[in-house]
Amino acid sequence: MRVDGQSFRTIWPDGDCVRIIDQRHLPFRFVIAELRGVADVAFAIREMQVRGAGLIGATAAWGMWFAARESCGDSASLLRLAHELAATRPTAVNLRWAIDRQLTAIRQALDPVETAFATARAIADEDAEACRRIGGHGLPLIAEIAARKPGRLPVQILTHCNAGWLAFVDFGSATAPIYAAHDSGIPVHVWVDETRPRNQGARLTAWELERHGVPHTVIPDNAGGHLMQHGRVDLVLTGSDRTTRTGDVANKIGTYLKALAARDNGVPFHVALPSSTFDWQARDGLTEIPIEERSDREVRWIDGEDEAGNLVSVRLFGETSPAVNHAFDVTPSRLVSGLITERGCCPATEEGILRLFPERGATASSF
């Protein structure tokens, strides 16, 4: 996507290192950071310089290029570094998927470092291409709603967290159909949940949409139900950090509440994801998907820009009150109207998913 007229992906190799947009500083500062080894990559994922399903996977893939270099052909070292990367975020399944794919490729390679580089590049390119296709497959969903609306009233889409191009290598998952609709002249307006505690909606999604010229409004996470009750949302569209083969969707904490409101008000609730986000082993999202618990500091402190334009952290409530910070929740498949993948749309059921991904049928061996 373009930032101030220049084309960017969220991650790219540059000589010996890998460059990323350090997302902790957006929307206040546009900072490019440099990763020089596995430790840098682990820090970048854990501290959320990079975040989002696809981008975590791509970053881990580039991390495995460093791991191949740092392990110097020693398979025990390689595995140790792979474990170090895998431990950075527990819920995002793209992380493990990318590391597994790299391990398989590196172990079969004559030149492990060169193979790791080629595999990382392939994972990043495939992520961008998958998101581009998701945009194409999701576009008719928005076009159909637009066709039913009188005049040129915009299609009202609510999204939670950032499943935009900043969460992937390019295009995004939930945003890809939105960008496709906007670019094809369909009027859209996006309600952007601010997405506490880290405000990825207000900070990243709003920034992305604004840069691309897509009309949008930032709302507190509390507001979506009220808007749906009053007919002001036509479609809820989110991403996913892990989706079971049965269609249960782990996504940013609070997604489940929006799915409940969508169901209560007859609003379609769709989830966009590349197939790398499926956990083909998991059948029950509530019991089988580990939910990351992050530092309570992310709830207690927040940063922003003061009147003078300085970046400042402020504490929002008393030090003596405990806080907890679960990063994700699980939306049961029964609340999901449909999934949008790079191969097309399907119901959030095992049968529907396997119709698009028949090669995964065998994984259900226990049934």
Added chain:
Amino acid sequence: MRVDGQSFRTIWPDGDCVRIIDQRHLPFRFVIAELRGVADVAFAIREMQVRGAGLIGATAAWGMWFAARESCGDSASLLRLAHELAATRPTAVNLRWAIDRQLTAIRQALDPVETAFATARAIADEDAEACRRIGGHGLPLIAEIAARKPGRLPVQILTHCNAGWLAFVDFGSATAPIYAAHDSGIPVHVWVDETRPRNQGARLTAWELERHGVPHTVIPDNAGGHLMQHGRVDLVLTGSDRTTRTGDVANKIGTYLKALAARDNGVPFHVALPSSTFDWQARDGLTEIPIEERSDREVRWIDGEDEAGNLVSVRLFGETSPAVNHAFDVTPSRLVSGLITERGCCPATEEGILRLFPERGATASSF
């Protein structure tokens, strides 16, 4: 309630003026402010130096004492000042209720100023007494859950916004049964929704509970559904800013989402309110209760304490992204397990409510 060993109400007369706790500075500073006339009172309500159903009513009642003084017996002036006060917050029904009651009292009075003073004092005392009774009527609800729990595991209660003693003259509505349970030795733990955008949960409810020694944890508003899915909430207990005679509950934005999650997980959802919060004219909350829209600045900016202990405002996202700020939403009565009033508990139905308030039956004249 007690603050650092000293007994406080949220509002009290002092000579010619009225004193309040200026809640905008909590939990960082405990500031007592002085109101000296109708303009001060209107500012205090609009800018949320005071907020919360009962306290808005009591403050308006004291404002009418100033109005009686400032109008010097001129009934047109009195009415103009009453309108000025009534226009400060559109959703809170206690505001209009208190002003109407004062107007009736003042118009019949030989000494309007003295009568207005006595009526304000009565409204404040009745509010505190109603909340005390709500505590007594709600206590068995918590005691029954405690009795069903193994060992001495705490009863897990989730609350949204501040319906504590800071929202009333004393005791609070939603918190009254919690304080009563805690004081009677029943172990309780409160999940405190931070309640964006103004964070009344994190700033006021957590402060109250901490001062009273009630175990609690602050959570982002997004977290409640996840906690309920995992059996970590036994009861949701909120207040209300306006409740229809049919049991539809207007309360802080986001309450509806918690009611949906409670229903989806079989968790009881109760609303505590003094009868002054009923809107006896309204039958359909979604269409008849006006929802206040406040400045987008409250979404875009937040204040807190920096590392050095200074109070600082920071901007959370870009200036160029629009934001909206609806202050309340309506939870339909079908999602409300029951109401707790100063006269006892009842179902959230017209029949149930009128059984406790039979004198209001006649108001349903249009049916």
